[in-house]
Structure formats: C-alpha cells, structure tokens
C-alpha cells in the first residue's frame with residue numbers, strides 16, 4: 278500500500294496535496310455546520326442560491342458562495358445551474374449526518390472537533406516534542422487532571438458528552454453485537470457518560486439490567502440533558518478510581534483505558550476483576566491499532582489525539598491482552614468491527 282502510494286505520487290503528488298489540504302476540508306465542514314447550512318438546506322423545500330443562503334444565515338454572499346462551492350467539491354452538497362445562477366441542495370449523506378436534528382446527526386461530534394480538538398491540534402508539534410497534552414498551552418488549564426480540563430465549564434461538559442453520545446449513533450450497533458453478551462444479566466458501563474452505549478446494550482440485550490457509572494456531575498448532566506422517556510438504564514454516581522465498584526456480571530469500559538497511564542489502567546482493571554461476579558467478564562471498546570504499526574489510520578490519529586488531550590494512547594490488542602491477563606482475566610477474545618471501534622471480551 279505504502280509502496281503503491283509513493284510510486285504513483287512520483288509523477289504528481291495528488292495524495293500528498295490532498296493530505297496537506299485536509300485541515301481546510303475539515304474547516305469547510307465545521308464552518309458549514311456551525312453556520313447552519315445543512316439545517317437550512319434540509320428544511321428548504323427547494324434548492325437555494327448562495328444569495329438566499331447568505332440572507333437566511335446572515336453571512337456575506339461571496340463567502341457563502343465559496344463555502345457552498347467547496348462543499349460541492351467534496352461531494353457533500355449538489356449544485357444545479359439555472360440561467361447562470363447556481364442552486365445548492367443537500368445530498369442524502371449531509372441530510373442524515375450533518376443536519377443538527379437528523380436521525381444520525383454527527384453535529385455534536387463536529388462542534389467538539391471544531392471548537393476543542395482543532396485548537397488542541399494546533400499545538401500538535403509541541404505535544405510531540407514534549408510528549409504531553411496541550412491543555413495548558415491551548416486553554417490555560419492544568420495538564421495533570423485531564424477531566425477537570427475536559428469539563429472546565431458546564432458548556433464544555435455538554436459539548437464533550439455530545440461528542441461521546443454521537444459516536445454510538447454510528448458505531449453502537451456493531452460494538453454491542455461484536456460478541457453475544459446475552460449471558461451477562463447485570464452490566465455496568467464504567468465511565469458510561471451520557472448513557473448512549475448503555476442504551477444500545479439495553480436494546481440488544483433486553484433481559485439484562487444496565488447501569489451507567491460516572492462522576493457525579495456527569496451523571497447529573499446525563500440525567501438532565503440526555504435521558505429519554507423510554508429509558509430502562511440506571512445511573513450511578515461514583516469515582517472509579519476512589520470508590521468501590523458495584524458487583525456485576527459484565528463491566529463495559531468504552532474509551533476508558535485509552536485515557537490513562539498504564540498503572541492507572543491496571544489498577545482499574547484489578548478493581549473490576551475483584552468486583553466482578555464469577556463467570557462474569559469485562560468488555561473493552563477501543564480504536565485498536567494494528568500490531569504491525571500499519572494502521573488503521575483512524576486509530577493512529579486517535580492516538581495523537583490522546584497525546585494532545587489526555588495522558589493515554591491507543592494500543593494494539595496485544596497491549597490490552599497483557600493488561601487484562603495481569604489483572605486476572607482469562608479467555609481474552611478480540612473482535613475487530615472494521616469500523617472506528619473494536620472490542621475485547623475477557624472472562625473472570
């Protein structure tokens with residue numbers, strides 16, 4: 278693959294140029310989402326000109342026309358020319374994923390990427406040089422307590438929880454069905470945030486009870502802003518480092534281990550092993566690297582994201598297997614979903 282890329286790039290570096298411009302494409306989508314372009318086009322019964330979009334959204338016509346054209350260029354929007362005027366409409370993909378209130382909206386993910394991740398990545402070079410997160414340089418916050426930085430205001434907490442929530446809109450089904458978990462009758466989603474993954478688990482395993490454990494302020498925010506009228510999941514306030522964990526058949530750790538240094542991860546896994554009912558287990562959900570360092574690119578980029586924002590990193594399955602075994606778990610099974618997040622199930 279790498280050989281193929283370098284050979285074809287020798288004539289003209291198409292791919293490299295696309296990579297250099299990657300940040301511009303991200304910004305085009307972020308700006309369009311923030312300005313409400315996709316919502317307006319979804320609501321509109323007919324294609325709109327740049328002048329109409331600009332008028333509705335209170336922007337310059339010239340700026341909006343260039344933004345809309347770039348969105349056509351990346352095939353997120355469609356355009357038709359009528360008597361010399363360009364009329365823009367959304368694609369099905371934009372309607373499904375980019376409009377704020379659509380069924381599979383990734384709007385919250387985009388807002389977090391735009392407003393929090395993008396500024397952090399501006400200091401990626403320093404993160405690589407120093408080998409530590411850039412919360413202090415980017416936001417003037419201590420780099421030690423990563424969740425105090427992430428939850429620095431109610432607004433930021435809501436944005437982060439929105440980001441976590443939207444991942445499971447697209448990945449939840451594959452993750453909860455990667456293994457048959459029906460034998461686990463009590464499941465605790467440790468650090469379960471808004472409860473989105475627990476809801477997917479409850480849907481897939483209606484005979485199991487689902488409890489979301491997270492920090493008190495996160496649980497309160499989850500109940501206030503993310504609860505659903507038909508919720509069957511329970512919420513539990515607690516600190517998984519400082520307090521005892523409830524007994525359960527299965528503990529789900531989704532995107533938890535990747536946040537922390539190895540000693541803390543191991544401490545948490547040992548605690549889970551001690552609390553786990555016999556015959557129970559633990560399900561890790563992470564974006565897992567390949568053992569040979571060749572990808573997946575998404576996990577490699579997530580790992581750099583962990584560098585700029587946390588104290589952890591993404592890892593290959595062998596790393597998680599080693600930690601789980603050290604914590605006392607056995608029968609470790611790995612399931613790659615082929616999408617962003619993979620799973621590992623281990624038993625007590």
Ligand SMILES: C[S@@+](CC[C@H](N)C(=O)[O-])C[C@H]1O[C@@H](n2cnc3c(N)ncnc32)[C@H](O)[C@@H]1O
Pocket residue numbers: 424441442444467468469470471474490491492495515516517518519530531532533536
């Ligand atoms: C990266 S998020 C993952 C959230 C969720 N598992 C998911 O994948 O959508 C990490 C979660 O761990 C929670 N967390 C961090 N430190 C914690 C602690 N000491 N005790 C309980 N939860 C904690 C955070 O509030 C956050 O919800």
